[in-house]
């Protein structure tokens with residue numbers, strides 16, 4: 001092992017979701033700095049790893065970082081892990097990393113699980129961009145204000161939420177954002193009761209309350225991006241024209257004429273016309 005701080009991602013549920021390289025590093029380092037020593041022991045024992053641990057959590061991070069720097073100064077190697085997923089992602093770690101870097105020691109990332117990326121990968125959101133929001137404020141007034149600030153962003157919003165607040169947060173999202181936006185509720189990702197449900201935002205509260213189990217566990221909420229008013233206006237007008245022409249003309253011709261009149265792509269209009277025809281059947 002190098003004389004460095006290794007930042008190691010650990011599983012978000014399924015203990016097998018850890019890389020071979022992460023296991024090698026956890027086995028090889030002199031010390032594992034972790035958020036909670038008992039929690040870390042559960043993972044280390046599962047993989048038969050015996051190594052010294054030291055608690056580094058949000059209440060002692062500055063002080064603990066100094067200890068880690070002293071250990072690195074002895075030429076040793078350290079792995080930094082959090083309770084779940086990637087350190088420094090809605091978890092402690094960033095201040096430790098900043099201090100270690102400032103002290104001149106290398107910091108080496110070992111990528112792996114993160115709830116945000118796991119949820120995004122299985123959500124099927126087609127936007128090119130996403131914004132990692134993490135946890136919204138816990139008080140409703142502050143939470144609504146934060147959602148208002150995010151309302152115009154056209155990227156997918158990635159929100160972490162605790163089970164006791166998920167219903168309130170989903171209700172606030174539905175109240176502040178446009179009703180045509182979609183939400184993916186990713187619950188207990190990689191665990192036994194994993195659920196990944198895609199809904200229109202106004203339907204999300206009813207889905208959560210339909211079965212009390214749906215409010216249990218850990219949640220990532222993904223909200224589709226804002227549709228700009230200009231774009232939605234064009235889309236609505238175009239769709240109206242397409243619907244009118246579809247009632248009078250064959251599908252191909254209706255799409256072609258709408259494309260010529262509006263300047264919008266013929267292929268997309270053809271696909272939309274097919275969907276409209278399907279809906280009408």
Ligand code: SAM
Nearest residue numbers: 012085086089114115160161188189218219220
């Ligand atoms: N560092 C972690 C990561 O890389 O995703 C996040 C830690 S943060 C303290 C914990 C939050 O992450 C949970 O409240 C939940 O919102 C989300 N989370 C963690 N594990 C999850 C899982 N298995 N399924 C859904 N969400 C999860």
